[in-house]
Amino acid sequence: MKADPKRVLTGEHYLDGDHACAEGALAAGCTFIAGYPITPSTEVVERISERIPTVGGIFIQMEDELASMAAVVGASWSGAKALTVTSGPGFSLMMENIGLACMLEAPCVIINVQRGGPSTGLPTLTGQADMMQVRWGSHGDYEIIALSPNSPQECFFFTIKAFNLSEKYRVPAFVMTDECVGHMTEKVIIPEADKIELFQRRYTKLPPEEYLPFKPGPNLVPEMVKAGDGYRIHATGLTHDEKGYPVMNWEAQEKLVRRLVEKIRKNADDIVEYEEEETDDAEIVLLSYGISSRVAIPAIQKARAEGIKVGVLRLIVVWPFPEKRVYELSKKIKAFVVPEINYGQIVLEVERSVHGECDAILVPHGGGWVHNPEDIYRGIKEAVK
Amino acid sequence: MKFWRKPLDLDQLEIPHGEIHIVKDRCKGCAFCVEYCPKDVLELSDEFNIKGYHPPYVKNPDQCLFCRLCETICPEFAIWVTEKQKEVKKVES
Amino acid sequence: MNETLTKEMGVIEEKHPMENILRMDRIPHIWCPTCGIGIAVTSFAIALEKSKIPLDQVCVVSGIGCSGRVAGYVKLDSFHSTHGRAIPFATGLKLGNPKLKTVVFSGDGDIIGIGGNHFIHSARRNMDMLVLCINNFIYAMTGGQLAATTPLTANTSTSPYGNYETPFNLPYLADSCGAVYVARWTVLHVRRLANSITEALNKKGFSFIEIICPCSTIYARRNRLGSGLDLMKFYHDNSIIKHGANTKELDIGFQQKIIVGKFVDRERPTFLESLNDWNRKVFGDKFKEYGGPDDGD
Numbered sequence: 002m003k004a005d006p007k008r009v010l011t012g013e014h015y016l017d018g019d020h021a022c023a024e025g026a027l028a029a030g031c032t033f034i035a036g037y038p039i040t041p042s043t044e045v046v047e048r049i050s051e052r053i054p055t056v057g058g059i060f061i062q063m064e065d066e067l068a069s070m071a072a073v074v075g076a077s078w079s080g081a082k083a084l085t086v087t088s089g090p091g092f093s094l095m096m097e098n099i100g101l102a103c104m105l106e107a108p109c110v111i112i113n114v115q116r117g118g119p120s121t122g123l124p125t126l127t128g129q130a131d132m133m134q135v136r137w138g139s140h141g142d143y144e145i146i147a148l149s150p151n152s153p154q155e156c157f158f159f160t161i162k163a164f165n166l167s168e169k170y171r172v173p174a175f176v177m178t179d180e181c182v183g184h185m186t187e188k189v190i191i192p193e194a195d196k197i198e199l200f201q202r203r204y205t206k207l208p209p210e211e212y213l214p215f216k217p218g219p220n221l222v223p224e225m226v227k228a229g230d231g232y233r234i235h236a237t238g239l240t241h242d243e244k245g246y247p248v249m250n251w252e253a254q255e256k257l258v259r260r261l262v263e264k265i266r267k268n269a270d271d272i273v274e275y276e277e278e279e280t281d282d283a284e285i286v287l288l289s290y291g292i293s294s295r296v297a298i299p300a301i302q303k304a305r306a307e308g309i310k311v312g313v314l315r316l317i318v319v320w321p322f323p324e325k326r327v328y329e330l331s332k333k334i335k336a337f338v339v340p341e342i343n344y345g346q347i348v349l350e351v352e353r354s355v356h357g358e359c360d361a362i363l364v365p366h367g368g369g370w371v372h373n374p375e376d377i378y379r380g381i382k383e384a385v386k
Numbered sequence: 387m388k389f390w391r392k393p394l395d396l397d398q399l400e401i402p403h404g405e406i407h408i409v410k411d412r413c414k415g416c417a418f419c420v421e422y423c424p425k426d427v428l429e430l431s432d433e434f435n436i437k438g439y440h441p442p443y444v445k446n447p448d449q450c451l452f453c454r455l456c457e458t459i460c461p462e463f464a465i466w467v468t469e470k471q472k473e474v475k476k477v478e479s
Numbered sequence: 480m481n482e483t484l485t486k487e488m489g490v491i492e493e494k495h496p497m498e499n500i501l502r503m504d505r506i507p508h509i510w511c512p513t514c515g516i517g518i519a520v521t522s523f524a525i526a527l528e529k530s531k532i533p534l535d536q537v538c539v540v541s542g543i544g545c546s547g548r549v550a551g552y553v554k555l556d557s558f559h560s561t562h563g564r565a566i567p568f569a570t571g572l573k574l575g576n577p578k579l580k581t582v583v584f585s586g587d588g589d590i591i592g593i594g595g596n597h598f599i600h601s602a603r604r605n606m607d608m609l610v611l612c613i614n615n616f617i618y619a620m621t622g623g624q625l626a627a628t629t630p631l632t633a634n635t636s637t638s639p640y641g642n643y644e645t646p647f648n649l650p651y652l653a654d655s656c657g658a659v660y661v662a663r664w665t666v667l668h669v670r671r672l673a674n675s676i677t678e679a680l681n682k683k684g685f686s687f688i689e690i691i692c693p694c695s696t697i698y699a700r701r702n703r704l705g706s707g708l709d710l711m712k713f714y715h716d717n718s719i720i721k722h723g724a725n726t727k728e729l730d731i732g733f734q735q736k737i738i739v740g741k742f743v744d745r746e747r748p749t750f751l752e753s754l755n756d757w758n759r760k761v762f763g764d765k766f767k768e769y770g771g772p773d774d775g776d
Contacts, residue, residue, distance in 0.1 A: 032769060033575050035567075054758045057767035059574045061750075064600040068567035071560060071597075075540070075571025078558065079579060080772030083571065101561050227772060228556040228572055229579050231535040235502070235551055237559035246505060247551060247559075409495075414512035417708050422667075439512065457496070458525065458669045461517025463506055466495050 004028050004161075004197035008056045016189040018182040019044035021153040022112050023052070024189070025160030026084050028197055031110070032058035033076035033083040035069040037091060040124040041180040042114035045086040066091035070098035070111070077107035078236065080202075080227035082164055086112040088180075089122060092131055093138070099173055100139035103261060105236045106171040106215070106223060108202060110163045115179040117368035127180035128368035129291055130343035135175050136320050142258050144265035146272055147175040147320040149290040153187045159317070165200040166272060170264055171222050177319065179342070181292040181371060209233065215257075216243040220271075221264035265321055274317040275326065283312025284335045285384045288327070288351055290316040292371055293340045300377035309385055319347065324354035336360035336384035340377045342368050360384065404452030404467040406444050412464035415439030419456035419465055425449040428456060500524040500534070502554045509548060513707020515666035515692035516546055516613055520553065522669055523584065523611065526676035537580045540569040542589035544620045545694075546613035549584040563594030566601050569608050576771040577751055580680070581607070587614040587628040591647055595627070602656035604750045605684045611676065612649065612687065615694035616731075623697035630733035634701045651726040653687040654743050660686035661726065661743035665714040666693065668739060675741060684749045691737060704734070 009028045016024070023045045026034070034053070036046035050060045058081075063069040069085045076083040087095060092113050102109055115131050117123030131138075135147050146166050150159040159176050167174035205212050205224035214234045218224045223243075226232040239247035240254045265272065280286055285304075289297050294315045304311045314330065314337075316323065331337070336359050339348040348363040355361060364380035366372050393399065406427065413435055420428045420442050427450045431443040442465070444450075450467065457466040495503065501524065510516050527537065534555060541550035543562035550557035560568040569581040583590070590598055590612045601608065617635055618624040624637040628649065632641045653661045660679045664672040672690065679686035693699065693710035704710060714737065722740040729738050748756065758766045 032772070033571065035571065054762050055765045055767055057769050059754070059769050061570070061574060063567060063570075064596050067564060068570070068597050068600075071564035071567035072571030072574070074560070075558070075568040075573075076575030077571070079538075079572045079575030081575035083575065097561050098564060101564075105558075227576065228538050228558075229536055229576055230556075233535070233554050233556055235557045235559070237551060238561055239559065246502075412507050414507075416513040418513075418518075418711060421708060421711070455669070458521055458673070459518055459667075460521070461510065461514060462508075463495055463497060463501060463503075463517065463521065466497075 002199045002201045004194040004199055005030060006194035009194040009197060010191050011193050012191055014189045014191060015186060016153050017044065017184055017186040018150070018153040018156040018178055019114060019184070020048045021156035021189045022086070022160045022176060022178065023048035024191060025157040026110070026164070027052060027056055028157075028191070028194070029082065029161040029164035030199055031082045031084045031164065033073070033081035034058070034060045035063045035072040035076070035083070035085050036060070037063055037066050037069050037087070039088045039091045041116055041183050042086045042088045042112065044183070045112060045114070066094035067097060070095040071101070073109045074098055074102045074105060074107045077102070077109045078105065078228050082168070083109045084112070085109070086114070088114050088116045089118045089128070089131060090120070092134065096139040100141060100143065101238050102173045103139070103143040103145065104238050107173070108167040108171050109173050110160065110167055110176065111173055112160065112176040112178065114183040115177060123369045125180065126369040127292065127342060127371065129179055129293065129341050130346065130368060132177065132319060132341070132343065132346040135177055142262060144262050145173050145175060145320055146170065146265065146318065147177050149177045149316060149319050150182060151291050151294050151315075152182065153185060153189045156182060157189055157191060161197060161199070165198075168200045168202045169222070170220065170268065170272070171225065172265060177291065179292055213243040214245045215241060217260055220268050221260050269321040272318055272321055273323045273326075275323050276313070276315040276317060278313040279310070280312035280314065280330060282310055283333070284310045285381055286312040286314050286330055286334050286337050287377070287381065288314045288316070288337045288339050288347075289341070290319050290347065293342060296371045296374060297340055297377045299374040300381060303374070303378050304381045309381060311381060316347075322350045322354065324350070327351060327354040328356060328358070331355035331358035334359050336362050338362045338364060338377070338380045338384050340364035340366070340372050340380065342366045342371065402452040403448070403470040404450040404454070405470050406447070406450060406456065406465065406467050408441060408443070409464045410441040411436040412462045413439055413441035414462055415441065416461060417442070418459045418461070422459055423456055424453060425451060497521065497524045500527060500554055502552055505552055508552055510545060511696040513693060513695040514545070515707070516549065518666040518669060519611065519613055519672070519690045519692060520549055522673040523676055524553075525673040526680055529673070529677045530680040532580055532680060536578060537582060538569070538572050539582050539584055540565045540572065541583070542585040542594060544586040544589050544618070545615070546584065546586035547589060563589055563592070563597065565589065566594055566597040566608070566610065570601060570606050573607055574751070577769070578771050581609070583608055583610045585612065587612055587616070587649070588618045588626050591649060591652070592627045599652070599656045602653055602658045602685045602687070605657060605659060605747050607683055607685070607749045607751060609676070609679050609686045610688070611690060613690050613692045614649065615692045615698055617694060617698045619694050619697045623701055630731055632733045636701070646731070648726070648730045649689045650687075650729045650742050654726040657685070657747065658687045658743060659684035659745050659747050662687075662741040663689040663691065663729065663739050665691040665718055665737065665739060667711050667714040668718070684747055
């Protein structure tokens with residue numbers, strides 16, 4: 002399906018990352034947005050509330066992030082493409098109903114414009130420290146999809162991509178941007194609507210008496226219905242069977258949780274996306290995501306000028322993690338250098354994936370500002386030692 | 387049936403009668419139906435159901451006026467009333 | 480399993496008249512003997528039938544707790560959400576597809592305790608939904624802890640020497656936040672309750688009905704009030720029907736008189752009406768009204 006031309010602001014724009022996310026959501030056909038003000042993500046909903054009356058859809062400012070996320074899950078089940086936007090403290094509040102979205106397999110998109118934490122931390126300054134929270138923050142076992150843009154242009158495209166993946170796999174998809182990208186203003190090219198491909202939610206064609214709402218379909222993903230379609234389904238946050246009815250035993254738990262996890266793990270090759278540069282003969286690979294991947298460029302150039310063979314693996318989809326590719330590379334190289342604006346999150350995943358074949362060197366940053374490229378350069382130098 | 391004051395349109399009135407259906411094994415013996423039946427049609431029985439409760443039985447079937455209060459007040463969806471085939475009943479005044 | 484078991488025993492021959500509204504394959508339900516939630520469900524089913532609203536358009540959303548299980552027993556599009564979040568979930572459902580009729584069926588701990596913030600804001604916005612709040616004065620599912628509705632001096636497992644916290648007066652709370660329909664009934668008042676739900680179902684905006692419900696296993700046992708039947712008898716002797724009563728005067732004391740009735744019935748534009756009217760005023764023909772996911776153009 003192509004995007005609706007009335008919702009796409011085709012042309013060349015000068016936008017910040019937050020506004021680009023808003024345009025991405027509208028282009029993706031998002032018709033329900035619930036939000037609660039929080040720096041530095043508020044501009045997304047500000048832009049949406051300005052635009053939505055004339056493009057069609059509903060924006061509601063909820064009483065808190067608990068409510069925003071719950072409303073998003075509800076709207077998703079009534080057939081809307083639903084979005085909410087937040088940052089650190091609000092993200093923590095959303096965890097409860099992100100779990101519900103996973104359990105009810107409600108397609109929805111959450112944009113987290115990361116800031117410094119913990120707690121109130123640095124409301125106006127950047128961070129990348131929610132990368133593990135997005136994966137593990139809600140209780141219980143589940144899988145999600147998370148993307149990490151490094152420019153306003155990518156904010157636009159990745160928001161659309163997040164909608165497509167979330168609709169395809171019926172799982173919450175996250176756009177993990179950060180204050181820096183969110184507030185960075187750059188050229189954003191919005192293509193014509195017919196160049197934007199949208200994934201259409203798979204609704205069942207079965208009659209109500211044959212339909213089972215949680216029976217795995219293609220890719221282990223059940224076909225969906227909308228509330229009001231006459232299927233009279235029951236969806237519960239309790240462990241349930243294919244009919245959607247609660248079942249309290251380990252067999253049902255095993256069956257359900259395994260599918261929730263496997264629908265992402267088994268399809269990881271389809272979801273995973275990264276950018277590679279000069280990895281063929283690299284001795285060092287700089288693995289980065291989001292704003293850190295741009296800050297690393299001068300460091301890479303400096304190291305290359307000195308003759309160090311530095312390759313780049315830039316994560317577009319952070320979760321599921323491209324563990325296969327990281328392992329392949331690890332057998333050929335000395336070390337991964339991982340700059341991130343936290344004290345070690347994705348680097349742990351790199352360490353896990355290399356199975357001891359090479360080193361994983363963290364270049365940490367506490368947040369509040371991006372790395373000095375000099376620090377990343379020193380990380381590379383340490384790696385070649 | 388006796389009336390304390392004879393309605394003017396008595397000849398046009400037809401008093402409905404109900405037939406009570408009980409799913410004994412669904413009953414949890416709360417006795418709400420027995421207590422609140424306005425005509426004392428029901429009573430708890432001595433028998434045990436599958437769960438070990440005493441379900442009600444229809445003691446005075448003829449007294450049921452199809453008011454469906456037992457059906458409405460049963461928390462277990464275990465009892466309901468259908469209207470008996472209408473037969474012309476003589477009303478004594 | 481229940482179905483096959485009872486079928487094998489040859490018990491279920493006829494169909495319960497509520498069969499098209501209840502998920503009979505899930506009955507018997509999990510509620511204790513003499514619990515009143517089943518009665519509230521029956522009243523709701525009767526009201527639904529009377530209201531003539533197409534059943535396919537009705538969505539029931541529950542939170543967590545004993546009353547949270549209602550969603551699992553009604554054969555409608557039903558959602559069993561997270562603790563306290565039934566109201567925002569229903570908000571999403573309604574706004575995602577404005578053609579739906581959303582009913583929140585949950586308990587006092589869920590709607591007023593953990594979900595109190597959502598309750599007051601939805602009433603303020605006049606979000607189009609009917610909230611049926613089962614009030615059994617206690618957190619029953621978790622074993623009888625102190626609730627925001629527990630009457631003063633009542634004994635709970637976390638107020639073992641008696642409650643010293645002032646409880647909420649729910650109709651007053653709903654009224655002051657702007658609900659367009661506010662009523663309170665006990666489950667003994669089945670017919671009035673069913674009529675009240677019918678009336679509220681046909682009303683636009685945020686309607687609220689508090690349903691006082693016996694909890695014999697926990698509340699009555701801890702407070703030595705006898706069986707569920709004794710609680711029903713208590714409601715019989717101590718309920719005063721007072722329509723239009725001042726909601727300020729509806730506090731419930733421990734084993735004191737309970738004032739029931741319809742207290743508020745007024746008109747206010749709903750959230751969606753206000754949104755659409757305002758935007759039409761501002762944008763004129765440029766305003767694109769959202770009618771739901773099937774409203775393609």
